[in-house]
Amino acid sequence: MLTILFDGIAYGMLLFVLACGLAVTLGLMNFVNLAHGAFAMAGGYITVTLVNRLGVPFLLSLPLAFLASAAIGLVFERTLYVHLYRKPHLDQVLFTIGLVFMAVAALDYVMGSSQVYVQLPEYLRGRFDVFGVGVGRYRLLIIVVCGLLTIALQLILSKTRFGARLRAAVDDERVARGMGINVNRVFALTFAFGSGLAGLGGALGVEMLGLDPTFPLKFMIYFLIVVTVGGTSSITGPFFASLLLGIGDVAGKYYVPTLGAFVIYTIMIVVLLWRPQGLFARSAAR
Amino acid sequence: MNSPVKTKSVTASDVSGLFAARARWHPLEIIFWLAAFSTIFLLPSKHLILTEIAILALFALSLDLILGYAGIISLGHAAFFGFGAYVAGLLGKNGIITEPLLALIVSGLATSVLGFVTSFLVLRGSDLTRLMVTLGIALMLRELANRYRDITGGADGLQGIVVDPVFGMFRFDIFGHTAFYYSLGVLFVLFLIARRIVNSPFGLSLRAVKANPLRASAISISVDGRLVAIYTLAAAYAGIAGALLTQTQAFASLAYFDFDRSADLLLVLIIGGTGYLYGGLIGAVVFKVLHDYLSILTPQYWLFWMGLLLVLIVLVGRERITGWTTPLRDLASRLDWRARSKKS
Amino acid sequence: MTLALETVGLERRFGGIVATSNVSLKVEKGARHALIGPNGAGKTTIINLLTGVLRPTAGRVLLDGEDITSLKAHARVKRGIARTFQINQLFGDLTPLETIGLAVSERMGAGSDFWRIAGSKSEVVDEVVRILNQFRLADVMDERTSILPYGKQRLLEIALAIACKPRVLLLDEPAAGVPEHERHDILAAVSALPKDVTVLLIEHDMDLVFSFADRISVLVNGALFVEGKPDEVARDPRVKAVYLGEDADV
DSSP states (O other): OHHHHHHHHHHHHHHHHHHHHHHHHHHHHOOOOTTHHHHHHHHHHHHHIIIIIHOOOHHHHHHHHHHHHHHHHHHHHHHTGGGTTTSOHHHHHHHHHHHHHHHHHHHHHHHOSSOBOOOOOGGGSSEEEETTEEEEHHHHHHHHHHHHHHHHHHHHHHHSHHHHHHHHHHHOHHHHHHTTOOHHHHHHHHHHHHHHHHHHHHHHHHHHHOBOTTHHHHTHHHHHHHHHHHOSSOSHHHHHHHHHHHHHHHHHHHHOTTTTTHHHHHHHHHHHHHOTTOSSOOTTOO | OOOSSOOOOOOHHHHHHHHHHHHSOOHHHHHHHHHHHHHHHHOGGGHHHHHHHHHHHHHHHHHHHHHTTTOOOOSOTHHHHHHHHHHHHHHHHTTSOOOHHHHHHHHHHHHHHHHHHHHHHHHSSOHHHHHHHHHHHHHHHHHHHHHOHHHHOGGGOBOOOOOOOBTTTBOOOTTOHHHHHHHHHHHHHHHHHHHHHHTSHHHHHHHHHHHOHHHHHHTTOOHHHHHHHHHHHHHHHHHHHHHHHHHHHTOBOGGGGOHHHHHHHHHHHHHHOSSSSHHHHHHHHHHHHHHHHHHHHOGGGHHHHHHHHHHHHHHHOHHHHGGGGHHHHHTTSHHHHHHHHHHO | OOEEEEEEEEEEEETTEEEEEEEOOEEETTOEEEEEOSTTSSHHHHHHHHHTSSOOSEEEEEETTEEOTTSOHHHHHHHTEEEOOSSOOOOTTSOHHHHHHHHHHHHTTOTTOOSSOTTOOHHHHHHHHHHHHHTTOGGGTTSOGGGSOHHHHHHHHHHHHHHTOOSEEEEEOTTTTOOHHHHHHHHHHHHTSOTTSEEEEEOSOHHHHHHHOSEEEEEETTEEEEEEOHHHHHHOHHHHHHHTTTOTTO
8 A cells, every 4th residue: 555655655746747847938928838758758868878888887877867857848938839839829739749849859860669678786776665565666756856856846936036036927917027037038938947957757657657758648638737737837737737636646546446447536526626727726826 | 860971871672682782692602513523524544532521621611610710729629520420330339220311410419419518618718728628528429439449430430321322312332432522512511501600690690709709799790699509500510521531441540539639620721721711621721631642741740741831821921821812702692792782 | 678788795805906896787678778987996896707707705686687697708698788898809810701600500599500601590690690790800701810900809899798698798998908990890889789689888998988888886895885876976985986087088
């Protein structure tokens, strides 16, 4: 039971790191980025290549995956996404689906269509027992890394100057511009950071979620659930939504394997019927 | 009313004349359908792909009803297509209804029930919520079909579907002749119905709801009611399209629910343009021709070209891309009767 | 006198902010009632509460003595309360003809008719003709609404509300932003409203208020402040104090 809870939390935290960039960009520019998963996939493949082909230590590959994905995100934001902020949602949806398809096909071409694995170092494999609870070492690592990241994010948002600007821009873009905040820059940096986090999540997730070129399509629904259920006005909403989703999914697959993925869809529908604006959204959500 | 400025006043015949002109058939429309039907004789060797085009066109017409007329973005319209396909397949396989037209109607009705139920989820919330819900429902149905393999055949698909000859006379042949006449006929009839509906007060109110839901409700239009109605209707259309595919292929597969199919459909509609009914039809022709050409070029990476196309269409601007259909758009009645009224 | 419209202890909060506080407003049948107040007093919030765009946190709305608090916006219009908007809320792609046709069809129960071609009912057509002529929209009836001159759009705002044939009409700053040369049309349209229609007018333009209203309520900080006949309100020193520096017209 506790093991399932533990696995669920690890899964949920991973989802949070994967999706929180999306939540922030949605909240900030009301931009629907369905290609978010593609940045996560990029991070995953970077780690796999670094570790398996070049022999880079796994733990070192994680920050590299973050940086590389962030750089890719920055380039995309400045060259392509920036043209789409003022366009209708339909255009944003079409455009980002297009990007996903291109990424899927391109990675299929370069890396092959089969699932890839990362060679984990010895000390991250297996489980150990804590008071009878089986704790997977790798899952523990995920919880620690993602937990630290979440705390760091919360601190950045609440304590730093950049965080204050970001929150101001999320609250009211026009007012923020009027106050002399360079919203474009804030957004580019945030987007890059969010993409980097997705890349990091993708790298961490290779072992747990599996990685093949269809990753962005498979996990699109998870990302959407996290941001709609959690709302986009803060990062605590998506955080709890991710945990709910992670625990629900793991527990569902364990206890009622015949229902499988239905558990999360049921959660989604129930939340939607109960709180159409999202579980943790402010009443005046945009 | 006394006023310093003289303005002209209208009579009832002016007004009803203008209203009637909105619904009148434009010569281009007639040419379009004549061309479509002429392929029966002119392109007999292409009837297999023309059948696929007709079915895709009907599916895209269904999406146009909700996207073009009600502004609902769906990432999972394939849910209804697949559902209709499986209903028709199960009816045929288990010998419940083997008469094709009746099976088609039943599949459409069954899918409309699904559309009606799910519409209440779609009504709620923003575009983002709608994306999630529509995508989620399609995934859920796919999962269902996958799981109950003793009924649906699971990943192997639904096989052994029995379909009687159309009207008891025309057997489905391997060249796809009957399939094409049948599909084109169904498409035409459903198009006529859709055309009638969008020109009705109900259709007009849909455009109002899309343009400004706040004002629409302020003139006593029930916004939710209209959205539920059109979503239900669109579901029925998509279900019938799916059922047509099952009947003409004697096969249904899990792939009918795939996200790719929903995304393809968006592309089809965007190529042709939304909100004038012909967009999906034209888009289906262009899409299929393109698909055939690019698939021969690089069979595996069709997805890449489709993605590139989507990206380019958005970057260039949808209006400019579909600008080439402007003369056809005009036939959607607006400029046509406006031009006429200016002359008078 | 019988009341056409009444609110009882109406209250609306947004988070911690009280936008409408314990408003009990009484509008008599056939009245020309004006609701005035400085910017941010919560006038439009009250209209939104009356028409069902917003739900009150507390209190009730009565139309002809009937409680309509729980009705949705579109259902309230069917009961006979219609409004205009301070900022035009029109259907940009539709023509005035289609717009008015829509409202009239809806009122005559033909709005959800999906089989008849729009405009094929003669009662609907006659009514559309009457309204287009009354509001002098005939010459532009076939243009896209979004390209009409602002004054015409403003007229269409009012015409559209009238097309719902309301017993109570709420006008939210009908003359706002209308250029001087088009103003006359708006004022004429407002003063020509049928006598049996009860009108609640929200307005900043004091000339219009005092030429039009037979009763005035003053709203300050979301609460009713003073109510009375125009001359009483005009003389009231408290009203002057509130408006001092706010609006030179008073």
